[in-house]
Amino acid sequence: MKNIRGSKLTLGYENTVIIDGVSIEFPMNKITILIGANGCGKSTMVRSFARLLKPMEGQVLLNGRNISTMVNKDISKELAILPQNPIVAGGITVKELVEMGRFPYQNWQNKLKAEDKEMVEKALKDTNMLEFKDRRLDSLSGGQKQRVWIAMVLAQGTDIILLDEPTTFLDVTYQIEILDLIYKLNREEGKTIVMVLHDLNLSSRYADHMIALKDKRVYRQGTPDQVVTKDLIKDVFGMDCEIIKDPLYKTPMLVPYSQAIWSSSPASQAI
Ligand SMILES: Nc1ncnc2c1ncn2[C@@H]1O[C@H](COP(=O)(O)OP(=O)(O)OP(=O)(O)O)[C@@H](O)[C@H]1O
Numbered sequence: 001m002k003n004i005r006g007s008k009l010t011l012g013y014e015n016t017v018i019i020d021g022v023s024i025e026f027p028m029n030k031i032t033i034l035i036g037a038n039g040c041g042k043s044t045m046v047r048s049f050a051r052l053l054k055p056m057e058g059q060v061l062l063n064g065r066n067i068s069t070m071v072n073k074d075i076s077k078e079l080a081i082l083p084q085n086p087i088v089a090g091g092i093t094v095k096e097l098v099e100m101g102r103f104p105y106q107n108w109q110n111k112l113k114a115e116d117k118e119m120v121e122k123a124l125k126d127t128n129m130l131e132f133k134d135r136r137l138d139s140l141s142g143g144q145k146q147r148v149w150i151a152m153v154l155a156q157g158t159d160i161i162l163l164d165e166p167t168t169f170l171d172v173t174y175q176i177e178i179l180d181l182i183y184k185l186n187r188e189e190g191k192t193i194v195m196v197l198h199d200l201n202l203s204s205r206y207a208d209h210m211i212a213l214k215d216k217r218v219y220r221q222g223t224p225d226q227v228v229t230k231d232l233i234k235d236v237f238g239m240d241c242e243i244i245k246d247p248l249y250k251t252p253m254l255v256p257y258s259q260a261i262w263s264s265s266p267a268s269q270a271i
């Protein structure tokens with residue numbers, strides 16, 4: 001049985017603890033979305049699950065094995081990550097970057113097989129980047145670049161995908177398109193998705209499971225209805241809001257109060 005979980009994880013940098021003794025499991029074949037204020041440790045947590053950060057204490061278990069004892073190729077066949085700020089050497093083309101997603105499957109000759117080429121082509125098509133395949137990455141806009149990174153992660157073909165703010169830089173159409181693509185990968189191919197997202201309304205719409213982080217711990221987890229509540233938004237983000245139902249999907253939708261506008265708005269006179 002496949003699974004990924006953290007056991008008594010303490011994470012941080014040098015002497016600073018960011019996540020303190022958290023045990024957590026991401027439900028398989030579901031979409032989990034991590035939320036929390038800037039700097040609360042979402043990226044730190046996601047990075048530790050992909051072994052980009054070594055835990056100070058505790059362990060990450062992938063299919064029951066401590067990932068610190070696994071070789072890179074074995075991890076990369078199970079789990080792909082799109083970090084918040086991915087970096088790559090300059091001069092590379094779109095296709096070359098997406099092909100990197102196939103590295104875990106290559107032998108010492110580094111030759112792409114027919115199956116690798118198919119996966120690269122499909123990933124480029126799914127992200128609408130096929131027409132850009134020969135362009136240099138550094139010649140693309142922020143949103144186009146983001147879609148190439150997502151294509152690379154898709155080309156890796158793993159059952160578990162970790163995405164740290166995958167919709168950053170994307171215009172509203174592409175935000176929905178990418179989230180729809182992720183949703184389809186989950187519903188049609190059973191991929192386990194763990195993603196960090198700041199848009200709480202879209203999170204509520206796409207998540208099966210949500211995890212809110214605060215004070216170095218999991219503050220609350222559950223369905224969007226259980227997590228996105230007025231009191232949690234106040235406690236976790238320090239913000240006053242109303243929660244209404246998304247008119248299309250009936251999921252929780254946040255309407256924030258703007259303090260500056262409030263005092264002079266007709267709405268304030270009405271109360
Ligand atoms: N390499 C690093 N060295 C030292 N401190 C770091 C490092 N990376 C992150 N931090 C600190 O750890 C804390 C958590 O950072 P992290 O990037 O995990 O937050 P986040 O929840 O992803 O925030 P955001 O919503 O802004 O992306 C922050 O205080 C940050 O400054």
Ligand SMILES: [Mg+2]
Binds near residue numbers: 042043084164
């Ligand atoms: Mg982050």
